[in-house]
Amino acid sequence: MIKKTYNLLLSELTEQWLEGLKLSVKLSTYSTYSFYFQHYLKPYTENVSVSVLDQAKVQDLLTQIQQGGRVQEAQPLSANSMRLIYFILKSSVRYGFSIGALDLFPFPTLKANRKSEQRLVFFHKKEQERLEEYILEHFSSMSAGILVSLYTGLRIGELCALTWDQINLEEGFLSVNKTIQRIYLQDEGNSHATKVIISEPKTRNAQRDIPLSNQLIQILNRLVPCQKDDVNFLTHEKGKYCEPRTYRNFFKRVLGECGLPQITFHACRHTFASRCVEIGIDVKTISKLLGHSNVNLTLNRYVHSNLELQRKEMERLGNLMAI
Template sequence: MSRRGENIYKRKDGRWEGRYIKGRQQNGKIHYGYIYGYKYSEVKHQLILMKYEKQTNSSKNLLPYEGNLLDWTTYWLETFVRPKVKSSTYASYKNKMDVHVLSRIGSIKLQKLKQSDIDSLLQEMDLTLKASSIRSIFSVLKNCLGKAISLNLLVENPCMGLELPKARRKTVKALSIKDQAKLVKEINRNQKFFSIILALQTGLRIGEICGLKWEDIDFENNTLGVNRTVLRIQSEDKAGRKTEIVEITPKSENSQRKIPIAKSLKKNLLELQKVSTSDYVISNKHKALEPRTIAYRFQIIRKKIGLENFSFHSLRHTFATRCLEAGGNIATISSLLGHSSTKMTLDCYTNSFFTEERQLVEKLEFI
């Protein structure tokens, strides 16, 4: 058997074997216990827990732990995160920890990690990252260390009590009616820009547009169903890190929704369906078109007509803004967008209510 690490061996059957002292026989001879697994990290961390569990009289006492933050995070991600979340969520957590946390403080022993270490990390990130990004990274780290507490590997979470940078409210960028008309005039000349029309008339996210299939469209009732999303995530293989395209269910229950479609959009969809050879509405031959291809096509158009300060996501905001201007109430717009709450919609589009606010104040003069 080949050996890797303290008391961990590679067996001929492909499994890893970890050995720990379970007790002693009457003659004083050591009695060993064994842990088996197909992953080295799994055996390593189970071995650490078992070795020191025997040295404590109470489960409430802190278990000594030899691993550093990198060791624990790897184990946490593989054991407690990957089996319970979507591949995109796992990839997001892993990327946040690898890039922003472990690259800086990953070598610190888990049980020697102090609040000051986390605070210094926050100050470093504050120099280059947005407050919202820092808060997102911090949340993952806090959850990671929280699990260590539940397993008696830490007494308290060093993330507690720290002051985070305040996230500024996002300023929504939506096209004006004039710019929208200019964009529509340009893209109507070529069907490969139909994804832009979909975004403007439905408010779909770019991944939702990529995942849209003909089976999701009910032409009889004039509705469009959002049942999946396509995105590119980071993955790993023997050759190292890379990315891959995945198709998953929408991010939340609210994201999975039905949207009414206008007559003009229905007409365009029926025309496109006649020439389509794919299950997907927006496709590259038979496959779904990936998000970055759609984003690249929009980039070409926006540069051509002078809208370089807008991203593809601005089209979703444009849809919501047009709904507000048409007198739509916030609950209806929130439902169309697939937001988790009306508060989220209000937070995004507060600035878009300025016209309505002005009209309301002007009416007060007549009272």
């Protein structure tokens, strides 16, 4: 039952919005929103009445959340986290207006926290060579997964969910049609309760076919199981998956044994995109291979920030000098 009163707290309003959202979004999306609300929004909004909300108050809340982050950690939040929190808060206020709990007002623009913006982290060519040498020397389905991500740009959830019936070595491509992730079960009354789920990728563009190079096909042919069907690529077993958390730990161990910096697995995807830019693959093709929702995301993230590409272009300019 909707609680229509100006004594409604902002945290209660957001909980109502989340409850109404539950049946219209994927479980993983609802879990993410709930997690961010419980850990980042609720501590700052559970004593705020919607009756005092205006543009200045909301801006003050956003500033507090951005600077304070998670209350028990007291660390500033990243730009990506703040964008999600901003969306949840703005959606809750719109919902409050729709049920008559508050008056509509111009919502403040989210001010970017430049200090929290992080540069893309990827493997430099020498680092990538060292990593690939290690993979081939310690070859297994688990180590080959790193190679697959380096040369297809798969996200860790897509790789962990990958089964052999998605890989067509004869035609030379793999299909991305599912992902695996561990989500928080906020409704269980235990903030630490989690569950592993396998689902379709979040967007239609994320469902894609990725061509495989001849070199990668030759390597993968060393792994093909007798019974392909839905045998998992990483575990080589049917119905048994290697979840992302486990694979991240494996990746961390590999980096340690290679003497490489401890960076996240997502750096493999960034490396793939960066190499694509460096060899001149057009941005629209790169965007499709990565499963991005639009080309601008690819352009801004990889093309505009690629130092190697910028260096090559500056060399071309330097060749015009009359010396």
